[in-house]
Structures are given as structure tokens and as C-alpha cells.
Amino acid sequence: MALIVQKFGGTSVGSIEKIRAVAERVLKERQAGHRMIVVLSAMAGETDRLIGLARQMQHIPDPRELDMLVSTGEQVSIALFAMAVKGAGYDAVSLLGDQVAIHTDQMHTRARIDSIDADRINRYLDQGKIVTVAGFQGVSDNGDITTLGRGGSDTTAVALAAALHADACEIFTDVAGVFTTDPGIYDKARKIDYISYEEMLELASLGAKVLDIRAVSMAKRFKVPVHVRSTFGNTIGTWVVDEEKIMESMLVSGITYSKKEARITVKKVPDQPGIAAKVFLPISDAGILVDMIIQNAHEGGLTDMTFTVPKADYERAMEILHKVAREIQAQTVTGDQEIAKISIVGLGMRNHAGIASTMFQIMSREGINMMMVSTSEIKVSVVIAEKYTELAVRALHDAFALDKENLPQEEVD
Amino acid sequence: MALIVQKFGGTSVGSIEKIRAVAERVLKERQAGHRMIVVLSAMAGETDRLIGLARQMQHIPDPRELDMLVSTGEQVSIALFAMAVKGAGYDAVSLLGDQVAIHTDQMHTRARIDSIDADRINRYLDQGKIVTVAGFQGVSDNGDITTLGRGGSDTTAVALAAALHADACEIFTDVAGVFTTDPGIYDKARKIDYISYEEMLELASLGAKVLDIRAVSMAKRFKVPVHVRSTFGNTIGTWVVDEEKIMESMLVSGITYSKKEARITVKKVPDQPGIAAKVFLPISDAGILVDMIIQNAHEGGLTDMTFTVPKADYERAMEILHKVAREIQAQTVTGDQEIAKISIVGLGMRNHAGIASTMFQIMSREGINMMMVSTSEIKVSVVIAEKYTELAVRALHDAFALDKENLPQEEVD
Structure with missing residues (x-):
């Protein structure tokens, strides 16, 4: 008998x-003898209707009231x-965030979970009840309702699984699991059976929308096995688990892309200590997230600073930077919204220095210019012209043979 | 500075x-310096949509989950x-039943308020906030959300006014106040300026839908002055107050009618001790409310039992009674759904025995047969054929001169 x-x-x-x-789906697990906790989101469209x-009612709605x-x-x-x-003849009880209680900080609309009381849920489970918990919400110290931000129901589920020492946390979604790349872009994309928390973190932050990044991060911290699977049908999805549970790591697990960023370059900045702060502080003060940053030194104590920001913030960022450029006597500010970021992610990269160079070779072979490159321990990202997105994803998918079965691959080079 | x-x-x-x-309406009071608590119902149609x-989902929805x-x-x-x-530049805070907290028993869908904590509301009022409270809901001892039943928001408002010692409780509705009778039936109906809790209780229970009966009952108990008035415009409505606050009572304050009941007679019942219980117990066990009851003795130890039940329960009641009649060897069961109950209500009746006889005279003059009569300290009700409803209401309204100003009247006879 498992707790799920x-x-x-x-x-x-x-x-x-x-x-x-x-x-009906939950009852099958219940009939199999499992103790069930069910976390639900709002009915599709409801959250948007309420917002x-x-x-x-209010131009910028008050966060507490929102x-x-x-x-x-x-x-x-x-x-x-x-x-x-209950209509099907079984017992169930619903609980709100404050009834559980799911304690959070007071940051309305983007609260973080501090702790979860397991007592009330355990009591109901002992009584044979299916316990259903409202996702996305918690309660602050002063008794106010808080919400965890978009995708917060995933976090609720993983946090409950961690607090109650559940055997598994299953995230049901409208896709069959995590894929080697977007099946909408490349029909050879293959469902991944097992993936590590680390890889999933990189994939989630890079725009693979199957699982909220905070949920993955929490699952990693508390080693909660997460099963991402489809609501429709009964097929196995993707298990997101601890690295040690995966027998042999793939060199590359997946390829993601994002068309949601824009590139900005501040040209010929006088290269003095503290100059980067002068450029980036006003941007971050405006609440704009800067992703990749590259600095190229020119001769004569001048440097180019290139970075990416969300496309939605592009105009605002440009406005701020034109002002900054005048203040710090930089030459000019240029921008490009027609870009895409392509990333390859895989635990196996750690031990194989050749991954990045293979990637660069493929890009070169396809005649795709790389505007920016950034690497982390298990990820390589490149920024290219947006129009090459599909071409790049498919070529890399083929090169790393991601359509093949989930076995360790040889390095391609 | 008042608390309203x-x-x-x-x-x-x-x-x-x-x-x-x-x-905007509330802010005007706030700007005048008053401390404001605002109780709201669900947006029109929302409760019905949810039900x-x-x-x-479930044939008979689980009460806790409902x-x-x-x-x-x-x-x-x-x-x-x-x-x-907040959008208008003032401060406000919303509170749910459990946040206030409004403590109730555990009778889901029809809970009763046990007590109200005033602390949190008082703290917010001291901070200059307008406090808005969800009507209709409370919290049980085990932390579950309860609701007070239809019309429960009125009760919430009066209970808050009592707990916080408010100077007034204003109930805004889509009518201008309490009328001497239904203006839809008789255009001479006049708005009543002051009415006692007792009279309002009789009017509310008789179907005048401006104010929930439990709210009136609570207002009476805690002597909360209640002002029933229209949401539209700024006219004074009807003040429901303690009897002592009304200088001189009207003989008759209002005339109400109800077409929602049916009449049933169980004929020639053997008149033995305990026989009434045998008739009425199965009815009340089925959750059917019996209102007026009349018993007429025949010769030879037989009796007729006549009573009214809600029209909605008529078929069920008849079914039950046919069975009961066979068991107790009563002759037959007859019923009539084409009836109306007309009632006159007034504090002044207490000291004027002639009110009922005046009523009977008028009915006789108009040729209206009275099938049943029932009286209480401040009320006389008669059951007549439904088709005479309007005729009876108008004739009685004229006879007691209810269209005249709110001054004590002479008895009419």
C-alpha cells in the first residue's frame, strides 16, 4: 500500500x-489499496476569468485581494x-491551503511554502478518505490566503508529497511526458523514460512547460520521485528522479528552444570597475530578468556588453539602456528581437568535453551563425537567428541520436 | 462617528x-467619518450556477462539500x-467567515452562528480600513466552512452589528423598504417608516421577502436597529426597531399573502388520544413543514383534520397521508392547491379585540369564503380560494386605511 x-x-x-x-482514475488507485492525495488546479479558464x-476593477489589482x-x-x-x-460511493474530503495548513510567507501572488502540517491529512487518510487539496494556495502567518504564482499547483503537489513522505508524486498533464525535444517541431522527438532532477531543472527553466521549475527544485531537495504523465490514457510518462536512480546517464537528454527572448548590446562601454552594475542595476530595478550575459573586450579600454531579456520587456529595457548609455558614455545600444535560444541538456555532459564542440560543428555544418554561447555543467545554450530554430533543433536531435532508445550513447564527433 | x-x-x-x-456609496459614509463594515452576497446568479x-456532479450534493x-x-x-x-484611493480589507471568525455549529448548508470574534475587525477599523465580510458563511469548530442557508447574508450583517455593537445595520435591497402590502398587487401600498421586530417577524415569516426571518429574530434579541432600504437612490427605507422606540403602534401594519401552500383534509378520523401524532409524524419525518392546523369534531367520535403544507410538498404529503388514512381507518383524504393565505399583522391588535371581527366582516362583505382561520398575538391569517387573493388584499388594505400616513388609526367597525 503506497501513499500517492x-x-x-x-x-x-x-x-x-x-x-x-x-x-474514476483516482478511484482505481484507491481500489488497488493506495492512500490518495489529489491536488487540483482551477477549472480551465477560471483563473484567467477571475484575473x-x-x-x-482595479488597474493593478491589490495582491492580497487578488x-x-x-x-x-x-x-x-x-x-x-x-x-x-462521494457520488461514486467512496469517501473524500476537500481541504483548502489554510485547512491543511500549508504555511507560506506573505508575498502575495508569489508566496513560498515554509512548512506543511501533515496531521489533518494523515487523520483523514487513516479514516480511508481520499483527500483532495486546493493547489496553488497557502496561508500566511496572519491568516491571509496566499497563492504560489502560476504553476503553483505542481509545487503544492510536490510539497505535500515531501511533507507526507509519499511514495510518488504524479503530475498529470496534457502531454505524455518529457520529450527529447518539442514534438511539434520535430516528429522524431521521443518520450524520455527517466530524467534526473538536474536535467529537468534545466529543461523546465528553458521553457519545457510540463513541470513548474519550483516544483522540480523542491522535488530535488526532498528527493520526491515525480511522474509526469498524460491525463488521457494509462501510458507511463517520464519519471523525474534522483541522479543515482538512473543507471547510466544520457550524454544529451533533450533539446529545448525559446523564442521568448530578445538580445541587446551596449556598445563600446568604458571598461571600468563597477560599470556592469551601472548597466544592469537599472534593468533589475525595473523588474526585468536578464538571462545570458556576454562581455567582449575591445582594444582601448572599451567593451561590448551583450545580454538577453524577455521579449515582453524589450521596449522598456531599450528605453532604460539608452539613458544609461548616455550616462556612462557608451557609444550606442542595439537590439534584436528575431532570435531564438537553443539548448542541449544532459547529465552526461559533465564527463564529455566534446558535447559543446559537436554542437558547434552541427551549427556550422548547417550554416547557422551563433550570436551568443553560454554553458553550465549540464547545458549548452546558443542564441541564433529565430528563423533557424526548427533547422537547428532537428539537426541537433539527429546528431545526438535522441530518437533512439533510452540507452547510453556514444559521443558523436 | 458611528459604526455602521x-x-x-x-x-x-x-x-x-x-x-x-x-x-462609492460606502465611501460617502466613510468620508462622513463613519466606521464601515460591508457584508456582501455572491454576485447575482453565481450561487445558483454553483449549486x-x-x-x-452528485444527485444530492454532500453538504460539507456544497x-x-x-x-x-x-x-x-x-x-x-x-x-x-482601493482603486478609489481608500483602504479596505476583505475577510472570510473563518478569518473574522464567525463561529457556527456544524450543520452544513444551514448552520447557526454561535459567536463572532470582534478583535480582527476592530483592529482593521482602528487602522482606518473599510472591512468587507463575506456574507452567508462561517466556520465550524473543526475548521470546515459552513453556510447559513439562503438569506444568510442578512443574518451575517445583523450578527456582526450585534457583536461589534454597531449603531445601525443597513440592509440594501431592490425594494424601497417594507410596505403595507405587495405594491404589485395594490398600488395604494405604502412604505412603512418604522416597524417593530415582532411585526417584522410575522411579515417575514409570511412571505415578505425583504429581510430574512433569522436576521430579524437576531436583531430583536440583540436590539440591533435595522434599516431596510433601496440600493438605488438615497431615500430612507423602513427602520425595524424595538417596540419601545415606536411612539404609537399601528393597529394593523401590513397585509401579506402567500400562494405557496396547499390545504389537505383527512376526513372522519377516529378521535383517539395520540391520533394527531399518527397523522403528523410521518409528514414531519419526510421533512414537510405543516403550517396551519384545524381540527373539527364530528359526532360519533370522528374528527376532520385540516392543515396546510408547502405546494412543493403537496404530492408527497398526499401519498403519505393516503397510506396513513388506511392505517388509522380514516374515511378519506382530500386536498386543494388553489388556495391563498391572507394575513394581517400589527402590534396594535393586542389591545383591540375587534381586529379579527373587522377582517371577517370585510371578507363576508366581499363574498369570500374563509376555509381556515388562525390567530396569534399580533396576526390573523385566513385561508381563502386563490382567485380572491387580490380582492381580499385590497379590501383589507382599504378597510384598515393602510394607505394613510403612519399615525395611529381608529378601529374600523
């Missing part, structure tokens, strides 16, 4: 019929789910 | 624009209201 946490997202609970189908109401408002979405889902279970 | 509780119903907060209008979802579900309606209203106030 299952999380279902908004599309999985988007209607009465779908919630009933989720209940829309808030924005109509949490009070949007947290109703998950509350509706868990109540209906509990009714579905 | 204002309650707005579903139609008053039925849209973003309407909630904003409510905020609809619940019924789709409360979990429908309580989201008020939560949405108060969050949006707080945003509206």
Missing part, C-alpha cells in the same frame, strides 16, 4: 465530465471532485 | 459596475469590492 499524490491541471478538470473522469474581473479572488478557482474544483468521489 | 454595518445582496453586486457603485454544478463550493461566491464579491475601494 496526484496532481491534475486545469484542462484535466475543465468540466463536470472531466472531473468525474479524474475521480480579468480583477483588472476591470489572492482572495483567484484562490476560489481551486476551491470550486476540489469541492466538485469530492462530490464526484 | 451595510449589507448588499446579489443584485446590488451583480457586475463590476454595480460593485463599483456600492463602493447547478454541484447537482450535475458549503466549500458555494462559499466561493461571496469570496469573489468581497475581493472585488476591496479592490474597488
Whole structure:
């Protein structure tokens, strides 16, 4: 008899019929003797509807009141789910974040979980109840409802699994698992059976949207085995587990891309100590996230600073930087929104220095110019012109033979 | 500087624009220096929508989960209201039943308030905040969300006014106040300026839907002055106050009618001790409310039992009674759904025995047969054929001169 946490997202609970189908799925596990905790998101579209109401009411909705408002979405889902279970003749009980209690800090709309009380859930589980918990929400020290930000229901599920020492945390989604790359771009993309937390972190942060990055990070910290799988059908998805559980690591596990960033260069900056802070401080003060940063020294004490920012913040960043450039007497600021970031991720890279060079060879062979390169222990990212995205992804996928079975590969070079 | 509780119903907060209008109205009181507590219902139609979802999910929705579900309606209203106030540059904070806290028993979907903590609200009021509280909901001892049943927001408002020793509790509704009779039936109906709790209790229980009966009962107990008034415009409505505050009581304050009941007669029942229980116990066991009861003795130890039940329960009641009649060897069971109950209510009746006889005279003059009569200290009710409803109401309204100013009247006879 295992303790299993299952999380279902908004599309999985988007209607009465779908919630009933989720209940039937959960009941099969219950009938198999497992203790079940079910974390639900709001019904598809509900959170956006509520945020829309808030924005109509107040230009920038008050964060505390916004949490009070949007947290109703998950509350509706868990109540209906509990009714579905009871209607099927089993016992269930729904719990809100403050009823569990899921304690968070007071940062409304993006709160972090401090601790979770396991007592009440354990008591209900001992009574044979299926416990359904509202995802995405918690309670602050002063009793206010907080929310964990978008994707927060994944975090709720993993945190509950950690606090209750669950045997597994299953994240149900509308895709079959984690793929070697976006199947929408390349039909040879293959589902990955096992992937390490570290790799998943890189994939999640690079835009593979199957699992929230904070959830992965928490799963890693508490070694919670996470199973990402499809709500539709009963196929095995991808297990995100501790590195040690994976017999042999792939050189490269997956290839991701992002078209959501823009590149900015501040040209011929006088190269003095503290100059980088003068450039980046106003950007971060404006709440703009800078991703890749590259600095090229010119002769004569001048340097070019190139970095990427989210496309949505591009205009604001340019405005700020033109002002900064005048102040620090840089020559000019240029930008490019027609870029894509392609990344290869794999634990195996650690021991194989050739991965990056293989990547560069492939790009060169395809005639794709690399504007920026950045590497981490298990990742290599390059920025290229947006129009080459598909070409690059497919060529790299072939080169690293990611369509082949999940066995250790030889280095390609 | 007064402490005022204002309650707005579903139609008053039925849209973003309407909630904003409510905020503006509340802010006027705030600007006049008053401390404001605002109790809100769910946006019009929302509670019904949620109950609809619940019924789709489970034939008879689980009461605890139903409360979990429908309580989201008020939560949405108060969050949006707080945003509206903040958007207008004032401070506000929204509180749920459990955040206040409003402690109730555990009778889900029809919980009763046990006590209210005033501390948190007082602290916020001291900080200059407008405090908005979700109507209709509370929290049970084990931390579950409870709801007070339909009309529960009125009760929330009066209970808060009592607990916080508010100077007034204003119930905003879509009518201008309490009328001498239904203006839809008789255009001479006049708004009543002052009415006692006792009279209001009789009026509320007789179907005048402006104010929930439990709210009136609580207002009476804690002597909370209640002002029933229209959301639209700024006219004075009806003050429901302690009897002693009303200089001179009207003989008759109002005339109400109800077409929601049916009449049933069990004929020629053997008149033995305990026979009434045998008739009524199965009815009350089925959850059917019996209102007026009349018993007429025949010769030869037989008796007729006549009583009224809600029309909605008529078929069920008839089914049960046919069975009962066979068991107790009563002759037959007859029923009539085409009836109406007409009632006159007034504190002044206590000292004027002639009221009932005046009523009977009028009915006789108009040729209306009275099938049943029942009286209480401040009320006389008669059951007549439904088709005479309007005729009876108008004739009685004229006879007691209810269209005249709010001065003591002479008895008419």
C-alpha cells in the first residue's frame, strides 16, 4: 500500500465530465489499496476569468485581494471532485491551503511554502478518505490566503508529497511526458523514460512547460520521485528522479528552444570597475530578468556588453539602456528581437568535453551563425537567428541520436 | 462617528459596475467619518450556477462539500469590492467567515452562528480600513466552512452589528423598504417608516421577502436597529426597531399573502388520544413543514383534520397521508392547491379585540369564503380560494386605511 499524490491541471478538470473522469482514475488507485492525495488546479479558464474581473476593477489589482479572488478557482474544483468521489460511493474530503495548513510567507501572488502540517491529512487518510487539496494556495502567518504564482499547483503537489513522505508524486498533464525535444517541431522527438532532477531543472527553466521549475527544485531537495504523465490514457510518462536512480546517464537528454527572448548590446562601454552594475542595476530595478550575459573586450579600454531579456520587456529595457548609455558614455545600444535560444541538456555532459564542440560543428555544418554561447555543467545554450530554430533543433536531435532508445550513447564527433 | 454595518445582496453586486457603485456609496459614509463594515452576497446568479454544478456532479450534493463550493461566491464579491475601494484611493480589507471568525455549529448548508470574534475587525477599523465580510458563511469548530442557508447574508450583517455593537445595520435591497402590502398587487401600498421586530417577524415569516426571518429574530434579541432600504437612490427605507422606540403602534401594519401552500383534509378520523401524532409524524419525518392546523369534531367520535403544507410538498404529503388514512381507518383524504393565505399583522391588535371581527366582516362583505382561520398575538391569517387573493388584499388594505400616513388609526367597525 503506497501513499500517492496526484496532481491534475486545469484542462484535466475543465468540466463536470472531466472531473468525474479524474475521480474514476483516482478511484482505481484507491481500489488497488493506495492512500490518495489529489491536488487540483482551477477549472480551465477560471483563473484567467477571475484575473480579468480583477483588472476591470482595479488597474493593478491589490495582491492580497487578488489572492482572495483567484484562490476560489481551486476551491470550486476540489469541492466538485469530492462530490464526484462521494457520488461514486467512496469517501473524500476537500481541504483548502489554510485547512491543511500549508504555511507560506506573505508575498502575495508569489508566496513560498515554509512548512506543511501533515496531521489533518494523515487523520483523514487513516479514516480511508481520499483527500483532495486546493493547489496553488497557502496561508500566511496572519491568516491571509496566499497563492504560489502560476504553476503553483505542481509545487503544492510536490510539497505535500515531501511533507507526507509519499511514495510518488504524479503530475498529470496534457502531454505524455518529457520529450527529447518539442514534438511539434520535430516528429522524431521521443518520450524520455527517466530524467534526473538536474536535467529537468534545466529543461523546465528553458521553457519545457510540463513541470513548474519550483516544483522540480523542491522535488530535488526532498528527493520526491515525480511522474509526469498524460491525463488521457494509462501510458507511463517520464519519471523525474534522483541522479543515482538512473543507471547510466544520457550524454544529451533533450533539446529545448525559446523564442521568448530578445538580445541587446551596449556598445563600446568604458571598461571600468563597477560599470556592469551601472548597466544592469537599472534593468533589475525595473523588474526585468536578464538571462545570458556576454562581455567582449575591445582594444582601448572599451567593451561590448551583450545580454538577453524577455521579449515582453524589450521596449522598456531599450528605453532604460539608452539613458544609461548616455550616462556612462557608451557609444550606442542595439537590439534584436528575431532570435531564438537553443539548448542541449544532459547529465552526461559533465564527463564529455566534446558535447559543446559537436554542437558547434552541427551549427556550422548547417550554416547557422551563433550570436551568443553560454554553458553550465549540464547545458549548452546558443542564441541564433529565430528563423533557424526548427533547422537547428532537428539537426541537433539527429546528431545526438535522441530518437533512439533510452540507452547510453556514444559521443558523436 | 458611528459604526455602521451595510449589507448588499446579489443584485446590488451583480457586475463590476454595480460593485463599483456600492463602493462609492460606502465611501460617502466613510468620508462622513463613519466606521464601515460591508457584508456582501455572491454576485447575482453565481450561487445558483454553483449549486447547478454541484447537482450535475452528485444527485444530492454532500453538504460539507456544497458549503466549500458555494462559499466561493461571496469570496469573489468581497475581493472585488476591496479592490474597488482601493482603486478609489481608500483602504479596505476583505475577510472570510473563518478569518473574522464567525463561529457556527456544524450543520452544513444551514448552520447557526454561535459567536463572532470582534478583535480582527476592530483592529482593521482602528487602522482606518473599510472591512468587507463575506456574507452567508462561517466556520465550524473543526475548521470546515459552513453556510447559513439562503438569506444568510442578512443574518451575517445583523450578527456582526450585534457583536461589534454597531449603531445601525443597513440592509440594501431592490425594494424601497417594507410596505403595507405587495405594491404589485395594490398600488395604494405604502412604505412603512418604522416597524417593530415582532411585526417584522410575522411579515417575514409570511412571505415578505425583504429581510430574512433569522436576521430579524437576531436583531430583536440583540436590539440591533435595522434599516431596510433601496440600493438605488438615497431615500430612507423602513427602520425595524424595538417596540419601545415606536411612539404609537399601528393597529394593523401590513397585509401579506402567500400562494405557496396547499390545504389537505383527512376526513372522519377516529378521535383517539395520540391520533394527531399518527397523522403528523410521518409528514414531519419526510421533512414537510405543516403550517396551519384545524381540527373539527364530528359526532360519533370522528374528527376532520385540516392543515396546510408547502405546494412543493403537496404530492408527497398526499401519498403519505393516503397510506396513513388506511392505517388509522380514516374515511378519506382530500386536498386543494388553489388556495391563498391572507394575513394581517400589527402590534396594535393586542389591545383591540375587534381586529379579527373587522377582517371577517370585510371578507363576508366581499363574498369570500374563509376555509381556515388562525390567530396569534399580533396576526390573523385566513385561508381563502386563490382567485380572491387580490380582492381580499385590497379590501383589507382599504378597510384598515393602510394607505394613510403612519399615525395611529381608529378601529374600523
